[in-house]
Amino acid sequence: xxxxxxxxxxxxxxxxxxxxxxxxxxxxxxxxxxxxxxxxxxxxxxxxxxxxxxxxxxxxxxxxxxxxxxxxxxxxxxxxxxxxxxxxxxxxxxxxxxxxxxxxxxxxxxxxxxxxxxxxxxxxxxxxxxxxxxxxxxxxxxxxxxxxxxxxxxxxxxxxxxxxxxxxxxxxxxxxxxxxxxxxxxxxxxxxxxxxxxxxxxxxxxxxxxxxxxxxxxxxxxxxxxxxxxxxxxxxxxxxxxxxxxxxxxxxxxxxxxxxxxxxxxxxxxxxxxxxxxxxxxxxxxxxxxxxxxxxxxxxxxxxxxxxxxxxxxxxxxxxxxxxxxxxxxxxxxxxxxxxxxxxxxxxxxxxxxxxxxxxxxxxxxxxxxxxxxxxxxxxxxxxxxxxxxxxxxxxxxxxxxxxxxxxxxxxxxxxxxxxxxxxxxxxxxxxxxxxxxxxxxxxxxxxxxxxxxxxxxxxxxxxxxxxxxxxxxxxxxxxxxxxxxxxxxxxxxxxxxxxxxxxxxxxxxxxxxxxxxxxxxxxxxxxxxxxxxxxxxxxxxxxxxxxxxxxxxxxxxxxxxxxxxxxxxxxxxxxxxxxxxxxxxxxxxxxxxxxxxxxx
Numbered sequence: 259x260x261x262x263x264x265x266x267x268x269x270x271x272x273x274x275x276x277x278x279x280x281x282x283x284x285x286x287x288x289x290x291x292x293x294x295x296x297x298x299x300x301x302x303x304x305x306x307x308x309x310x311x312x313x314x315x316x317x318x319x320x321x322x323x324x325x326x327x328x329x330x331x332x333x334x335x336x337x338x339x340x341x342x343x344x345x346x347x348x349x350x351x352x353x354x355x356x357x358x359x360x361x362x363x364x365x366x367x368x369x370x371x372x373x374x375x376x377x378x379x380x381x382x383x384x385x386x387x388x389x390x391x392x393x394x395x396x397x398x399x400x401x402x403x404x405x406x407x408x409x410x411x412x413x414x415x416x417x418x419x420x421x422x423x424x425x426x427x428x429x430x431x432x433x434x435x436x437x438x439x440x441x442x443x444x445x446x447x448x449x450x451x452x453x454x455x456x457x458x459x460x461x462x463x464x465x466x467x468x469x470x471x472x473x474x475x476x477x478x479x480x481x482x483x484x485x486x487x488x489x490x491x492x493x494x495x496x497x498x499x500x501x502x503x504x505x506x507x508x509x510x511x512x513x514x515x516x517x518x519x520x521x522x523x524x525x526x527x528x529x530x531x532x533x534x535x536x537x538x539x540x541x542x543x544x545x546x547x548x549x550x551x552x553x554x555x556x557x558x559x560x561x562x563x564x565x566x567x568x569x570x571x572x573x574x575x576x577x578x579x580x581x582x583x584x585x586x587x588x589x590x591x592x593x594x595x596x597x598x599x600x601x602x603x604x605x606x607x608x609x610x611x612x613x614x615x616x617x618x619x620x621x622x623x624x625x626x627x628x629x630x631x632x633x634x635x636x637x638x639x640x641x642x643x644x645x646x647x648x649x650x651x652x653x654x655x656x657x658x659x660x661x662x663x664x665x666x667x668x669x670x671x672x673x674x675x676x677x678x679x680x681x682x683x684x685x686x687x688x689x690x691x692x693x694x695x696x697x698x699x700x701x702x703x704x705x706x707x708x709x710x711x712x713x714x715x716x717x718x719x720x721x722x723x724x725x726x727x728x729x730x731x732x733x734x735x736x737x738x739x740x741x742x743x744x745x746x747x748x749x750x751x752x753x754x755x756x757x758x759x760x761x762x763x764x765x766x767x768x769x770x771x772x773x774x775x776x777x778x779x780x781x782x783x784x785x786x787x788x789x790x791x792x793x794x795x796x797x798x799x800x801x802x803x804x805x806x807x808x809x810x811x812x813x814x815x816x817x818x819x820x821x822x823x824x825x826x827x828x829x830x831x832x833x834x835x836x837x838x839x840x841x842x843x844x845x846x847x848x849x850x851x852x853x854x855x856x857x858x859x
Contacts, residue, residue: 259294260307268307282464284315368443372484376612377408393519393557393617403571403589403606411605412444417451420597427451430601446476450604451597463509466524467493469594470510470564473603474522478512481611487618489514490631506649507630508541510562512614515621516628517545519614520560528566535563535572535585542630543574543583546622547650547710552757554622560610561585567595571606626712637664638793644702652692652706657774660703665792667746667777670698676743676776677705685737687730689771703774711754711769717823724824727753729854730768731817736845738770739779739810746785746808747775748816749794750823779810800840811840814848829853 262285269281285293298310410432421427431451434444450473475491482489490513510522521542523534538561545557559574571589576582589606593599627633627648635643644657657663661670668676677691686709695706718724731753738745752772758765775792777783783790784806786798800815801808818837826834833842833851842848 259300260296260298260302261300262290262293264300265293265298265307265311268304269311271304272308281311281315282468285311365439366441367439368441369484371409371412371440372443372481374409375407375411375608376481376485378406393560393613401573401588403609404602405609407605407608411447411601411608412440413448413451414444417448417597420451424596424598426598427601430598430605443480446480447601447604450477451601453594453597453600463524463526466526466564466566467509469567470522470524470562470569473569473594473600474510474562474607477604477607478520478611481608482512482514482614485611485615487514487615489614490628492631506541507647508537511542511630513628513631514614514618515623516625516631517557517617517621518542518559518629519545519557519617520610521630522562522564525565528568531563531565531568531570534565535570538563538572538574538585539583542650544629544650546625546629547648550627550710550712550757551622551625557617557620560588560613564594567593567599569594569599569603571610624712626715648710651710652695652708653710655703655705655707657703659701660698660774661701664788665746665775665790667775667781667783667790670703672778673703673774673776676741676773679741679743680738680773683737683741685734686767687769688734688737689769689773707771709756709767709769711756711767711771714750714753714755717750717820719824721824721827721830724821724826725830725854726766727755727768728817728821729849731770731820732845732849732854734770735813735817736849738773738776739813739845742779743773743776744779744781744808744810744813745770745773745776745816746813747772747792747794748813748820750820777808782807810844811842814842814845815840817845817848827853 265285266282269285270278273281296310298307410428411430412434413431415433417427417431418433421431421433431447434440454469454472471493475493479491492511494507494509494511508521509524510520511518512520521538523537523541525531525534543559545559548556556576561572561574563570563572569592570587572585573588574583574585577584589602592602594603629648629650632645632647634645637643642658643663644655646656647654660666674696677696680688681690689707689709692706692708695704697704718727731748735745735748748770752770754769754771756767756769758767782805785791785801785808786806790808791798795816796819798806800812802812814837818834821830821834821837829851830853833848833853836842836851837848842851848854
């Protein structure tokens with residue numbers, strides 16, 4: 259027998275992109291008593307369990323298309339059988355396989371058909387972006403997604419019965435006979451129109467997610483890929499990122515060049531539609547954190563709210579009174595239990611894809627971190643060490659197996675003491691906890707950190723900027739030393755830049771981050787030992803001679819190493835050499851050096 263949780267774990271581990279929700283819903287449709295009769299067990303490996311589930315799905319779904327469905331892994335069909343004639347390549351002309359072979363001889367013209375669909379002119383939306391239909395300056399009250407595309411959406415003859423029952427579908431689709439040339443695009447649209455009649459769906463957020471993946475994710479991915487855009491789509495899950503992430507992150511996210519331009523909120527029951535709509539303005543309601551790009555115009559964000567079988571699209575923009583955002587409906591309320599409602603969602607999604615494509619050339623290139631996006635940290639051999647995720651006001655950082663990671667000196671209680679002590683310093687150049695959030699979830703360390711800044715893609719390229727950055731780093735080091743700790747991992751990847759827009763111009767505050775490898779300033783451990791030495795250190799010469807202790811002077815040696823990124827003036831060389839030779843008594847003394855004093859003046 260297999261438990262529902264074990265089956266779901268195997269699906270999440272091995273299901274190909276875009277099919278996880280469908281297979282999870284399939285597993286969820288079986289009562290526990292029937293799962294207990296399956297010929298797999300909790301002790302079986304993921305591959306065996308997944309192949310069994312995929313095979314049952316293929317058998318039960320009664321798929322009419324021979325194209326690979328969601329129960330395929332690595333390009334090979336799993337769990338499904340084939341007849342002898344199919345294996346031999348011999349298909350009678352009257353069979354579906356024979357018809358498919360005939361169709362395969364006709365070139366697939368999906369790409370050309372798709373270009374016609376996407377070629378329509380936008381109605382005037384009040385765009386100020388240099389073209390119609392853009393996301394900048396859109397007058398939302400005048401915009402509606404229910405506008406004709408450049409061509410009707412292609413569907414196969416399998417959709418004819420649905421069209422007979424609702425002739426309004428002919429405003430959106432055109433039947434392409436089986437064996438026609440628009441196979442890829444046509445099958446995608448047909449699947450959306452036909453819906454999930456062959457899958458039993460319970461009322462759950464997983465079921466709603468399954469529906470929106472079919473109607474939004476798949477058409478959107480196809481459209482953005484065909485348009486040649488650099489995009490990323492993700493869905494919120496509670497498992498890897500915890501309850502806070504689930505509560506504060508949208509259920510669906512789509513970024514173009516790290517700008518969050520489309521998101522969705524999904525609920526299990528139709529009664530929760532208003533709640534989903536409200537969350538559109540409370541969760542990540544701007545394309546990026548405004549403070550990261552001062553002076554750059556924020557685009558309008560597209561969004562949808564889905565609850566049970568109800569769905570509606572919105573546009574989110576700054577409120578007319580300022581100081582917040584507001585969401586305006588740009589579609590009618592759609593019933594996706596009906597073919598017409600489903601095909602309208604696909605139609606509207608393709609319109610949104612065109613809006614995203616129109617904005618893509620205007621997306622700010624300097625946006626190096628995506629709001630709601632996750633960045634993974636890996637160690638030697640590709641070992642996953644943790645991840646960070648950007649929220650509006652803080653960064654969530656997770657360090658897996660924290661106490662077992664190389665170079666960690668502080669236990670959890672001492673790390674809490676460190677953040678408490680440095681928080682009292684009120685130093686703008688040193689990372690701090692957001693609302694005191696630090697905890698252990700099993701063996702994983704979880705922190706909420708501020709301020710939010712832009713990672714440095716490279717060291718400063720000129721001496722004036724380098725002075726500004728080194729001054730910020732030394733201010734952070736001085737605060738850390740006053741609190742009784744040393745950093746131990748000072749390098750450019752552990753410095754972020756927080757832009758500021760002032761009357762005197764655009765300036766930046768440089769902030770020292772990543773305190774998880776810190777130690778007490780009087781720590782007596784020999785850091786030449788492998789358990790305490792960090793691979794990022796340039797050498798062991800910065801350690802105290804004889805004892806191998808890491809001291810506050812060792813931190814200043816790492817600051818000296820930062821200064822070696824560009825040629826320096828004579829004054830800068832003097833400070834760099836003095837720091838490297840451990841001749842500067844403290845970070846405060848370094849800040850008084852003429853190289854930095856001239857900068858301050």
